[in-house]
Amino acid sequence: MIILCEDDADQRLALRLALELAGYSVREAANGHEALSLQREQPASFLITDLYMPEADGFELMNELQKEFPATKIIVISAGGSKRSSNVLASARLIGADAALQKPFKVTELLETLEALKNR
């Protein structure tokens, strides 16, 4: 089971569809608060989250999640990674993300990452 946390509605919708087609069960959240509520309702194995969102961003979410649910794997997806913020993904890994992908990424990449983490 996956919790997908992404503020952009269309991206969220497209990713949910793609993950469901791959056989995953997906629950959506538009910000960190929503994602945390969902996780507390029923913990998921994976959290896929954007970093920059209004009202509780990805960093806050990861912080809380790691404290409460250390078993949940975290995959960060971010559009950060331009010249001035190339260290965004690296810092996400540093603070405990299991994987980080830079937007736009191929869906197969995301699926492979999930497979790899599942077997770990």
Added chain:
Amino acid sequence: MTPRSVHLRTHLLLLLLAALLPVAVFAAVTGHLLAQEQRETFRKGAEERTLALLTAVDADLEGVIETIQVLGQAESLASGDLAMFRLTALRVLRLHPEWSTINVARPNGERLMDLLVPEGRLLPPIQREETSFERAVATQKPVIGDLALGPTSKRWDYAVRVPIVRDGAVQYVLSAVIEPMAINHLIEEQNLPREWVGVVLDTSDRIVARTVDPEGSRGKPASQSLREALARSPSGWFRGSTIEGSPVYTPYRRSKSTGWVFAMGIPSGAVDATARGAYGALGAGLLGALALASVLALIIGRRIAEPIASLASATMAVQGGAWVAVPQTSTVAEIARFARTLQQCLDALRAREEELRNADRHKDEFLAILSHELRSPLTALTTAAHVLRTARQGDSSTAEAQGIIERQTRHMVRVTEDLLDLTRVRLGKLTLKREPMNLGELVSEVTRLRREGGLAARATVNVEVSPVWIEGDRARMEQVVSNLLDNALKFTAASGLIEVSVRRDGPSAVLRVADNGQGIPQESLAAVFQLFVQGEPGVALPQRGLGLGLALVQRLTELHGGKVSAASAGVGQGSTFTVSLPAIEPPPELRPSTPDLPRQDRESVP
């Protein structure tokens, strides 16, 4: 040919030489004239003194003549009582110690009496100095004889002869023989300067008296230069030498009455010294002036050159990339002004550099934002494409993926158009197709389309519009409204409230878009319409959005002759954007028959 550049102090020294050269020439000429005048004055003084002394000598000689004349009137002589006369003459002789004798002779030279020879002794006739005796007889006038060496006394003396005339004929010649010491005393009494030589000559230019070596020189001929001068002129001034050979200036004069001469030898050194003094004072003054001017030239040169040199090094430092303060202190007004101007120039340059650096930074930021702004729709698009590829035909996800693709494509088209339009505006290539249009209607239309497109799906949007007409480009005004609305949506939370209104305010049509979103910090308000500036630097990039929208709103509003402003009570207090455009009257055919009431439109999307 490039003129050779030399130091400022060299220029100043040249200047001062140019100024002093005429002064030096003038001084030399003046000095020469002054020296000449001084010499002339000196000469006149010396000549006057010569005349005075000669007059004294003449007076002395004339005194002797008078004395003899008085003696010649003696009764005893007239009556031929020579014995009696002898006694009278002896008394006179005693009164004149410098007189060696008095004698009486007949015109033929027969001596009748001589006080040196005892009475009754036979006397030799007058032999010596015949010329003076002959002259006295011939002219019947007193004669002063030249110096002669006494045959018995072996001493130099001279005779003063006075003819005693009776009934038109010379009866006797009465003579006094006088030693020249009296003349010597006379000139010594004048107190001539010690180095000066005073000399008295007889008619044949032999020395009668002399202040220097009176005994040794007596009877000798005068110096050759003096004799030559006397041959030329009875009085004058010349440069010659004494009988001893010392160089002297000599004023001289021959008496018209006695034929005797007085001359002075003034050491030429004493005369020339006065001229030398004048020259020396002038030269010293000139040298002093030159030295003073040189020192001043060096000081002034340094005062000018040093600040210029430090300005030059400051400029060099700036060229090397360092911002140094230009030294501002100079006592030379022009240099101080130059320094001020240079400082202003550098300040402006620095400001411009800062501006360029800022613009560069903004450009970098803009590229970062742009890249983010393109990555988000690309993520949605690539994912939707994956869904289309993997989903089975007829699956509901296919339709949803198609919707995503349509919306995101439209969004990307708009971002691209905004970019292009901004570039066009900046290059002045954007032309408006203006026509009368209802701004209220346009705003209603745009908000409706947004809702249908689902992009305004995050907040409650209240719309309150009146039909207000403007002269506008419909497509451009649509961009203005869309961008303001999108901006409000972007920065307002799901529970937020956005209020859009259009109304007429005097001559203006006013569009207002207010939200209760995250607001704008006071210090950023002025900059929100600038290209590439997005909100607070501390705020994460994606939340700041793309600054293109607001920049384009401002440019397009200005092209329509309007103004746009932003207001916010602060962070978290929401923002209000107001666009004012010149309003026009609605076209007659479109004017409503009944006044249009403000249309209320409220829709809340969860």
